[in-house]
Every structure is written in C-alpha cells, then in structure tokens.
Amino acid sequence: xxxxxxxxxxxxxxxxxxxxxxxxxxxxxxxxxxxxxxxxxxxxxxxxxxxxxxxxxxxxxxxxxxxxxxxxxxxxxxxxxxxxxxxxxxxxxxxxxxxxxxxxxxxxxxxxxxxxxxxxxxxxxxxxxxxxxxxxxxxxxxxxxxxxxxxxxxxxxxxxxxxxxxxxxxxxxxxxxxxxxxxxxxxxxxxxxxxxxxxxxxxxxxxxxxxxxx
Numbered sequence: 001x002x003x004x005x006x007x008x009x010x011x012x013x014x015x016x017x018x019x020x021x022x023x024x025x026x027x028x029x030x031x032x033x034x035x036x037x038x039x040x041x042x043x044x045x046x047x048x049x050x051x052x053x054x055x056x057x058x059x060x061x062x063x064x065x066x067x068x069x070x071x072x073x074x075x076x077x078x079x080x081x082x083x084x085x086x087x088x089x090x091x092x093x094x095x096x097x098x099x100x101x102x103x104x105x106x107x108x109x110x111x112x113x114x115x116x117x118x119x120x121x122x123x124x125x126x127x128x129x130x131x132x133x134x135x136x137x138x139x140x141x142x143x144x145x146x147x148x149x150x151x152x153x154x155x156x157x158x159x160x161x162x163x164x165x166x167x168x169x170x171x172x173x174x175x176x177x178x179x180x181x182x183x184x185x186x187x188x189x190x191x192x193x194x195x196x197x198x199x200x201x202x203x204x205x206x207x208x209x210x211x212x213x214x
C-alpha cells in the first residue's frame with residue numbers, strides 16, 4: 001500500500017501536524033459505508049480523490065487504516081482504534097466550532113452586568129427578564145456596587161456593562177442613555193414641597209436625604 005520506511009524516520013509530532021481534518025472525515029465515512037465508492041458518492045467526491053486522501057492520511061500516521069478488497073474496505077485492527085479516536089476528535093471539533101460561532105454571534109457565553117441598588121427594579125428588572133427569556137444559553141452575572149466601583153470594574157474587565165445613573169461620561173468607555181425614571185420622594189405633610197405634583201432634583205438641593213451606603 002505505502003512504503004512506511006520514510007514515515008518512520010519522520011518524528012511523530014511532525015507527522016501528526018500534517019493530518020488534515022477533512023481526511024479524517026473521509027476515513028470515518030469510508031468506514032461507515034464499507035466502501036470508498038459509496039462514501040465518495042455521499043460526500044459528492046470522486047472515488048479517486050477520496051482514495052488518494054486516505055492514502056495520504058495513512059502515510060501521515062505511518063500505518064494502514066483499511067484493508068482493500070474488491071468487495072469494499074475494512075478497517076485493520078490498528079485502523080479501528082484510529083477511527084474511534086478520529087470520530088471523537090471530529091465530534092469535539094464540531095462542538096468547538098458550534099460553541100465559538102454561538103459565542104461570536106452573542107447566542108451563548110457569560111455577561112457580567114454592574115448596577116446600582118436603586119436600579120434593581122423597574123426597567124432594568126424587566127429588561128433582564130426578557131433577555132434571559134430570549135438568550136437562554138447566556139449566563140448573566142449581576143454585580144451590585146457604587147458608581148465609582150462599577151467604573152473601576154469596567155476598566156479592569158471585571159464586568160462587561162455598567163448601568164449607572166447620571167449624565168457624566170465614563171472615560172474610555174462607550175455610553176448611551178437607556179431610559180429615564182421618576183423617583184418617588186416621601187415628605188412630611190406640612191413640608192413646603194408636599195403640595196407639588198412634580199419635584200425636581202434642584203428643589204431638593206437644601207434638603208437632607210437619607211440614602212443607603214454601599
């Protein structure tokens with residue numbers, strides 16, 4: 001079939017580096033169909049092309065994978081073990097490609113989102129619920145902290161997105177407005193502002209506001 005004397009003189013690592021994954025697929029197909037001709041038909045190849053590729057594969061690994069006969073092909077004992085490992089390699093490669101494509105298209109992976117406590121309800125909560133419903137393969141990690149710490153985590157790649165209040169830009173980052181929300185203010189009944197329907201932040205500039213520390 002092949003003269004293996006030259007391949008024996010070639011380091012195993014160098015020979016392995018020359019193996020074409022497509023040739024592995026051809027060999028696995030030939031084993032499944034028991035025939036180079038039938039495998040070539042399924043793969044839409046010429047039989048001579050498939051046969052040549054498998055000979056190159058056998059030369060690369062330094063062993064005979066198939067016994068040829070007029071009735072078809074049959075894996076050698078060494079070939080059966082080789083084909084078992086080849087199938088595993090191809091399955092893992094296909095899974096790897098699928099995972100990379102899903103991650104690259106945003107369909108899977110992990111997303112770390114930093115936010116303020118005051119934003120944990122309302123629009124943010126509704127948005128996250130809808131996101132989880134649409135992208136079930138993406139793991140969401142939520143990080144609650146102050147604006148300063150969120151910005152530091154964003155710069156250090158600790159989080160992917162920071163959702164913060166205020167209009168001040170975050171240096172070295174792309175920002176965009178998401179939504180605006182009303183804030184409810186609780187006042188004593190006799191407070192001068194209590195009679196107003198709408199209160200602006202500027203109206204509270206001289207007031208003492210209790211807030212949660214982070």
